[in-house]
Amino acid sequence: MIDRFFTAFRYTVVIVFFSALMFPFLWIFLSSVKPLTELFGEDAFKYFTANPTIAHYISIFVNYPFLRYLWNSFIIATVTTVYSVSISAAAAYAVARFNFIGKTILLGVVLAIAMFPPIAIISPLYIFLKNVGLTNSYLGLMIPYTTFAIPFSMWLLVMFFKKVPWTLAEAAKIDGANSWQIFYRIFLPLSLPGIFTTAILTFITVWNEFLFALTINTDDRFKTIPVGIAMFQGQYTIPWGEITAVTVVVTIPLVIMVFLFQKRIISGITAGAVKE
């Protein structure tokens, strides 16, 4: 009896939480297909429109440079992820595999940087990038993004690398392989899942970044998608139709990614936080 009560209670809580989490997305989607006149006034609170339209979806790509923003974000996030994870993988390998002087300090610094507020480094980076003419360029965002992408991915990779068995590497060492060969030929293939997880999380973090993107790339040609959406303004009224449509558009790839890589993402989120 009590068990049945708890089961019913649990399902109720799950359904309530699930609805609370999903309702905003549902509402944004329902609003994005409403014609402009139904986005304001009493009609704004109706769930379903009688005249669904895709006008806003066309508008965001025809009248506004959202495709460009998406492309900018994609390039910046991909390049930053690839080189940050590569550099971090080598360092994380050394941290997980060897004992050396300064290891504790390195790990401490890495964790501290992952925690400190981005506003604390923006003034020198901004002044530097402005002086060398790198504001409004891809490189102008990739450089500052390294600041947190490297410590972030390095921390995760150390956690993953510690779990990779060393026996194969030991065997290779006996066979006369040097450190670089062991790392490149044996260790990296073995730890691909962890590297992949780290890359996904780094990509999401870089893709979502706002403060640097807002201040450094102000030109429409180089804006990233979060800034493009957040700073999107109409001439006279707030263009909710376009805003909801573009929100749906950027959420869809994330939903697909989350469903495909759910287990990996969760293992990445929790890797650094659980005491082994």
Place this chain on the structure above:
Amino acid sequence: MRKLTPYYFILPAVIMIIVVALFPVGKTFYYSFFDIQLNHPCKTAARFSCEFDLEKYLENYLLIKRSLSELPAEAAKRIKALNKEVKEAAGSRYVLVQQKMLTYKNIAPGEALVDINDKNARKFRHHIKQITAGLNNKRNKTKIIGMVKSMQDALLAPTFIGWANFKKYIFNLRLWQAVFNTTAFTIVSVFLELVLGLIFALMMNKVFRGRNLFRSAVLIPWAIPTAVAAVIWGFLLDGQNGIVAKYLSSLGFVDNMGNMLSTAAGAFFSMVIADVWKTTPYMALLLLAGLQSIPGSLYESAAIDGAGVYKRFRYITLPLLKHAILVALLFRTLDSFRIFDLVFVLTGGGPANATETVSVLAYKKMFSQSNFGEGSTIAVILFLLVTFISIIYIYFLRSLLKGEETA
């Protein structure tokens, strides 16, 4: 050779960390002792001593030179004398900059800047004063006077001001209001996230139909950009068309749906709602990982001994989850304390700075007022506050670990 191997592997990462993280942090501390204002012609850089901007000087001098013949003989003589002195003091750099300007080549940053000692700086100022005084009596020379005056901008005074920025902000009401807002926001939202996240985690720890779907679904709010989440909630809480604002007002939580984003309390809770919605899943996942590390056998033997649900939670789950809770709280507190995007997009810090956080205040100083000296000072204060919070948490985590070892 052997001993050096690990250093080869960490070298690239260490170089990058020093160049893009440690050096900038140090530079922010450094800037906080200067009066740097990017929109002020003489205060765009950190300087301990006087400097002389040849480019700015020559820009004006080369123009004045063309109309020297129209000027009274005495003024023209003085200008020539002044130029001679500048040329002698700056040496080869003068020729270089002049050549580049005449051939329209780009001048590298810092190339046009030369050091100038106090004596020469005083002499330069004196000359300018004499020249303008001499021209003042003549009519129709206003254009030239303007140029002579802007020649004076070439002389850059030191911007080092010591502790002045800190002295200004230590008793600054707006800063402390921002610290208070940030702290209140952090405490309220992180507390709600902990409670809801724990319930979430306890639910997800049990097997139920659709658990995988549920786990994927909770990741979506976590994965979307905070700025986009803020836009979504801006729409849901909008004073005229916001559905959630309407529901909240018909349920009696607010008098008027327009109050959500336009009053201090409404805006504060709007931020809390958006933040709780976005980050509770993250909290839940961290706690879930902690729950999964508790061996199931503990619960079984407790159940055999007759411990009920509450007792099992109170005496097994909570104590064993302490570590995971502390780590989750540490991550979330630090994250919440540096919050920028949610506030900036959802409320802009308003109404009337009522929801302004420290990061937003620092941003406004730097990018709305171009005051990088004061902005850096606020950033340094935030940095110190965040460090202080982490030290407290790490102290608790350490003593927790020690307690477990002795037990």
